[in-house]
Amino acid sequence: MASFETLQLSPEILKSIQEMGFESTTAIQAQAIPIALTGQDLIGQAQTGTGKTVAFSIPVVEAIDPRDQKLEALILTPTRELCIQVAEEIARVGAVKGVKVLAVYGGQDIQRQIRALRNKPNVIVSTPGRLMDHMNRKTVRLQDIKMVVLDEADEMLDMGFVEDIETILSACPAERQTLLFSATMKMGVQRIAKKFMRDFTVITVKQSEVTVPTIEQVYYEVSENHKLDALTRLLDIQNPELAIVFGRTKRRVDELTNALKTRGYLADGLHGDLSQRQRDSVMAKFREGELEVLVATDVAARGIDISGVTHVYNFDIPQDIDSYVHRIGRTGRAGKSGIAATFVTAREVPHLHQIERITKRKIQRLPLPTLAEAKLSKQRIAMEQLLDACQQDSLNGFKGLAEELLEQQDSLLLVSAAIKLLIKGTNEIPIKLTAEQPIRIKKPAYQSGNRRPNKPNGGYSQQHTRRGRTSHR
Known part of the structure; x- marks a missing residue:
């Protein structure tokens, strides 16, 4: 894990990343971003849920000058759901810089998309079939493309998009940069790489082993501004011996800690801005039972190994699977059982289902307890x-x-x-x-x-x- 500040990103990108709540990079981000920023072609072999969307979103946004009002980046995805998700992520990364992003996919009124294309987006995220429709109608022209990203390349090939992908890549400028991300390196993916990529670097990120058999995993769908009420209601009912609450950012941890203290809970926070002395003091109080709730960021909680933690609450869902596995692993130690509860908004439910698929564990949805x-x-x-x-x-x-x-x-x-x-x-x-x-x-x-x-x-x-x-x- 590394800080985004070490990647020599522009101030606009750093501000967007901070507002998105990402405190540190995932493995694929730490390896892929520096290479992609040099303009080199890249293959990233990584599973869904490793943070790869941000890994290519940052180089894409860095390469774009919104003042040019040209279509300069193209991202291809296999499904409309992933298309929308990726477009939203790139829009968040490019928000401070002012990058315009448009999702183009089948099933949506094509006339509406044509009207949106007249606003001259800087980035198009599209499914191959719908992009081909626009190319045939000449409503999308690719002559100014600087960067192409193939996301979930193996899945696109399995769905029969190989001819469409070859046609699209052939229509892009030869001097473009190409980034390809795939969970596997099947023969079809290798053929695409050899035919359309130049001097590419291959990065492989393996998914961590998931071993959480003694942990009961549940989630609650709740709106953002009702999360605190949901948390305190669960604390009242479940009455955990020791609990860890994970927040997305240092600011989030501070504010959540203060809110819990104001409600009368014995809580304290742990994040990267604390001195080692402050950190040791908080951990000592938690170990001795002087605290009942520890609020922490992912980075600050690395290495925490305290027996007796009965509950983990993901106040904010983590950005990648490794962080999720690490978080919930803070309970259920030494063979004991534990409960891991995650709060998700309606928009975050698909991300939670990705966690289920990769961990191969069903996360039970529960209704919030009533008053x-x-x-x-x-x-x-x-x-x-x-x-x-x-x-x-x-x-x-x-x-x-x-x-x-x-x-x-x-x-x-x-x-x-x-x-x-x-x-x-x-x-x-x-x-x-x-x-x-x-x-x-x-x-x-x-x-x-x-x-x-x-x-x-x-x-x-x-x-x-x-x-x-x-x-x-």
Whole structure:
């Protein structure tokens, strides 16, 4: 893994990458981008889900000058779904630079595409068959193409596009740069490479072995601005001993950490901007159970090996499969079981299905718990807290007060009031944040400046302190 800052990218690209939330490169990105930036032809053998779209999107955008208002880059994909996905990714990479991208695929009204082509896109992402239609109509001309990318080349050949691909490549300028990405190097792919590519370099990135048999993997489809509520509702109900929450960026980690703290959770953040001393302090508290939730970026969490982590929450879905496998592997250590939950927006569901295909594991979709279920869980925890407190030896000093109260009120009423105090509600207030989307947090029931109520001692270890602060969310 390497930082994007080490790749000598333009300020516009670096800003786009930062806004996209990518903290470090994947293996294919670290190897392919420097070579592609030199203008050399390249073959990248890598599976879907390794981050290869960004690996070719960055060189494509770097090679384009939007002021020329010419079609300078062409990306061919086998399916309309991948066509749309790649176009969206290139648009995000080129957003700051002002690069115009158009997806062209079968099944969409061709007249609409013709009208869009009049806006002179800099990049076209297309399926081969539909691009051939436009070439025959002369609504797409390839004389100014500087770069061609064949994405999922083996799949395009398997689908019978070999003649279309040869026709398209023959119509492009001979001095163009060609990048080819394929999961396999079948004979058809090799023939295309030998015929249409010059002095190419081959990069091979193997998918990491996926061994997560003891981890229960689930996901929740939730909109971006409801993720925090979803997370805290799960924390309340699942009541994990130790949990790691993964965020996409350092800023995301800071804001999520602050939001959780404001809601009363014992949380702290871990990311690359922390000094080694700060990092060691956070990890020490997490190991000792002084924290119940660790919020971290992928880079910062590398090498974390702590037993007792029962839950991992992917607040933001990772960009590549390796990161996903690494994240969920922080739980289920030493043969123990663990739960890995991922929050995805509707647009991210196809990416999650790619993770399923490559890991060969079904990720179960679950409905978010209802507010009623969360309330019942809080009641259960409060009851457990009271029952556990009954086992303590330090209650003698309170028995006189209890007898006095029992003389004034019914015992059932007193216990009900005690439970109510432990699970009393909170007032929701919006706080403006600078992350990808606003995160709504709740103001604790106790007033700022006051100390939080003491948690019960006795049979409770520090990593069970959640029950002691349930009433202050």
